[in-house]
Amino acid sequence: MKVKYAFFGTPEFAATILKKLIGAGYVPALVVTAPDKPVGRKQVLTPPPTKIVAQKYDIPVWQPEKLKIPDSRFQIQNSKLFVVAAYGKILPKEILEIPEHGCLNVHPSLLPRWRGPSPIQYAILSGDDQTGTTIMLMDAGIDHGPILEFRIQKIENRNLIELSKILAERGAQLLIDILPKWVRGEMQPIEQDHPRATYSKIIKKEDGKIDWTKDAAHIERMARAFYPWPSAYTFWRDAGKEKMLKIIDAEAVSDEQTHAKENLRIGTAFMLRGILTVRCGFGALMIRGLQLEGGSEVSTKDFLNGHHNFIGNVLQSQLS
Numbered sequence: 001m002k003v004k005y006a007f008f009g010t011p012e013f014a015a016t017i018l019k020k021l022i023g024a025g026y027v028p029a030l031v032v033t034a035p036d037k038p039v040g041r042k043q044v045l046t047p048p049p050t051k052i053v054a055q056k057y058d059i060p061v062w063q064p065e066k067l068k069i070p071d072s073r074f075q076i077q078n079s080k081l082f083v084v085a086a087y088g089k090i091l092p093k094e095i096l097e098i099p100e101h102g103c104l105n106v107h108p109s110l111l112p113r114w115r116g117p118s119p120i121q122y123a124i125l126s127g128d129d130q131t132g133t134t135i136m137l138m139d140a141g142i143d144h145g146p147i148l149e150f151r152i153q154k155i156e157n158r159n160l161i162e163l164s165k166i167l168a169e170r171g172a173q174l175l176i177d178i179l180p181k182w183v184r185g186e187m188q189p190i191e192q193d194h195p196r197a198t199y200s201k202i203i204k205k206e207d208g209k210i211d212w213t214k215d216a217a218h219i220e221r222m223a224r225a226f227y228p229w230p231s232a233y234t235f236w237r238d239a240g241k242e243k244m245l246k247i248i249d250a251e252a253v254s255d256e257q258t259h260a261k262e263n264l265r266i267g268t269a270f271m272l273r274g275i276l277t278v279r280c281g282f283g284a285l286m287i288r289g290l291q292l293e294g295g296s297e298v299s300t301k302d303f304l305n306g307h308h309n310f311i312g313n314v315l316q317s318q319l320s
Helices: 012-023 049-056 119-125 160-183 216-225 300-306
Strands: 005-009 030-032 037-039 044-046 081-085 103-107 130-137 147-154 232-238 241-253 269-272 275-279 284-292 297-299
Touching: 005 012, 012 049, 012 081, 012 160, 030 049, 081 160, 103 160, 119 130, 119 160, 119 216, 130 160, 147 160, 216 232, 216 241, 216 284, 275 300, 284 300, 297 300
Parallel strands: 005 030, 005 081, 081 103
Antiparallel strands: 037 044, 103 130, 130 147, 232 241, 241 284, 269 275, 275 284, 284 297
């Protein structure tokens, strides 16, 4: 099947889908993505992952600050289909109405659960057993349109990066499987069960701040949902200085498994079966990997080798 289409997407999730589509012979006529942005401490102007893929295959790229009917030189008006994956901007009605075959969105959740900008994070954080990828025909609402197809994926103990990669690859393959049938008019979209809809929000830096009075299982999910950004983080005092510590890899254990450590103050670091552990409001968090602000990710064993007085510290939810 050959159809002229434009691809809208920005982050690595979208780049994974774009690469798989190109590999299957579906090369877009245009890639629409966000503008280059400053990244890192040195604020180096960096292109989004989808732009890097597009340039590798000599595909034209359009990076509008605001999405309006584009200049005709990009020939977006002649595209018969739009494919959208984590673009990051709302497509106005006049854009949605351009392609003959509509706008197909690859959404990383089982719609109508977790509409919005952060569905993978919310699925992990909420303790869902499963999520998935949905191919949806876009309308003027946010993740509101009817569903063409979906695939279920177990979450297990995966973090954001791991789960995103799987959902992107599954979503791309699903799209490749259905595109010929959709273009030939052989598929009928099914309306979402709108009363069952739940909504995710944009993740902010402060969402990663750990409250040690919470359940250890919740904090463990934070570490997976917010990796690598904003991360699940806490604060501690080292040689009189307040420092931020990111929890990278952790496991929640019950109060029964901590051998009567419930007498410790909440937030206290101690050793359990040779592993750095922190007392929580309910249960405790065994930490296997962490990162000191400004440093690299390390195992807790290596961290403790350089911070011998860490055990016994009471970790804080914020700077004092």
